[in-house]
Amino acid sequence: MNALIILAHGSRRKESNLEIKKLAEKVKTLAESDYSVVDYAYLEIAEPNLLYCIDKTVEKGMTEITVLPYFLNSGIHVERDIPAIIETATEKHPDCKFKVSSCIGMSEEMPAMILERAKL
């Protein structure tokens, strides 16, 4: 039973956080049977935070959790903060397998997406 957690930075602006919630809903629809659970969390400022979201996901019986950093750059958050949280989560849930993908900005399709978006 595997889960996907979309991890965004988190904003003081409610609408921005709501955009992440809506995005996760779209991903869930598109994922179909790929993941039993698709959820979202924020690294800072907003709630739910990642560790809380992981606890909740494990409680649902998930044994594999993929965290996708919804960040454009591989900065300190991606390279230091997220691995630190995953380390804590691994100690807390030793029977669950964790994977952190590279951040969304690393997508090879990004240049094409930029050109597409620039037309609109």
Add this chain to the structure above:
Amino acid sequence: MNALIILAHGSRRKESNLEIKKLAEKVKTLAESDYSVVDYAYLEIAEPNLLYCIDKTVEKGMTEITVLPYFLNSGIHVERDIPAIIETATEKHPDCKFKVSSCIGMSEEMPAMILERAKL
């Protein structure tokens, strides 16, 4: 003669800013004849800033400039700061036509890109 400027937030981390430079190079290759100029700028912290980049682009003879906000959320930067800079640029270069696209996070293909990236 039209140009595309990819506008990122800008980081204290040199490597993150370099990622934007490399991304712009990839977009330029992919764009082929769509844009005579593909360049990049930062909203804060790093240089070149947007207004400087626009000045330079106009000097190259560009008459249409599209600015693509390379942001995941439509926050204050996207909704207030960028339009304010474009207003200044429009006053400075009245013969140039400016367009600001919606931010990259609004792309309809984003949910699919998330699922793709999560696999890696």
